[in-house]
Amino acid sequence: MFIEPTIDLTVHHKPQSFADRFAFGFTKLLRFCADTFFAKRYGHRAIVLETVAAVPGMVGATLTHLKCLRRMKDDNGWIRTLMEEAENERMHLMTFIEVAKPTLFERMVIVGVQWVFYLAFFMLYLISPKTAHRVVGYFEEEAVISYTHYLAEIDEGRSKNVPAPAIAKRYWKLPETATLRDVVLVVRADEAHHRDVNHAFSNELHGLAVDHTAVAAYPVHDESVCIQKIAA
Ligand SMILES: [Fe+2]
Numbered sequence: 001m002f003i004e005p006t007i008d009l010t011v012h013h014k015p016q017s018f019a020d021r022f023a024f025g026f027t028k029l030l031r032f033c034a035d036t037f038f039a040k041r042y043g044h045r046a047i048v049l050e051t052v053a054a055v056p057g058m059v060g061a062t063l064t065h066l067k068c069l070r071r072m073k074d075d076n077g078w079i080r081t082l083m084e085e086a087e088n089e090r091m092h093l094m095t096f097i098e099v100a101k102p103t104l105f106e107r108m109v110i111v112g113v114q115w116v117f118y119l120a121f122f123m124l125y126l127i128s129p130k131t132a133h134r135v136v137g138y139f140e141e142e143a144v145i146s147y148t149h150y151l152a153e154i155d156e157g158r159s160k161n162v163p164a165p166a167i168a169k170r171y172w173k174l175p176e177t178a179t180l181r182d183v184v185l186v187v188r189a190d191e192a193h194h195r196d197v198n199h200a201f202s203n204e205l206h207g208l209a210v211d212h213t214a215v216a217a218y219p220v221h222d223e224s225v226c227i228q229k230i231a232a
Pocket residue numbers: 050053088089092143191
């Protein structure tokens with residue numbers, strides 16, 4: 001039986017520092033671009049934005065790994081957490097590619113955006129990791145809002161509640177009868193977890209108190225799916 005994940009949809013980190021205000025403004029600018037480009041095409045929106053969402057974790061993991069090597073210091077679990085985030089976002093992409101097919105134009109946008117975003121985020125993480133994690137925290141706040149809109153589209157009949165893709169059923173250990181609605185619920189819970197983890201990382205780098213109990217629960221994942229050849 002599938003139990004709907006319960007998450008707090010109202011979590012928002014109020015910008016306090018210059019880094020926060022920069023991160024929040026940057027996120028709102030990108031949100032405006034995404035809203036203009038995709039409008040209510042949520043399946044397409046998910047595909048393109050998940051190709052972006054899977055970048056920061058890998059950048060953060062790489063640069064944290066290199067810093068730990070240089071300083072000969074422990075990472076306190078950050079590297080694995082960030083690598084797992086990148087992998088989880090890639091599984092979101094592998095799932096939604098089964099639900100919607102990107103247009104040729106969207107594929108070209110993905111290639112262009114990856115060049116710009118990877119390099120820009122890499123530079124930002126080098127200069128200010130606390131700003132970079134805050135950016136991701138705000139991105140994830142927006143992802144939670146977008147997937148809530150996607151759920152409303154399904155519930156109100158504007159998007160078909162098709163059966164869940166096989167890969168999603170395996171990765172999130174969903175029942176055979178699972179639907180797209182169930183997938184969106186677990187993906188949104190993943191995003192809420194990333195939101196809280198990245199805000200907590202930024203808070204730690206800001207020297208603020210960190211409440212680890214405030215992190216949204218992560219849905220169960222079968223990580224073996226990520227290391228097997230996906231086409232069964
Ligand atoms: Fe995602």
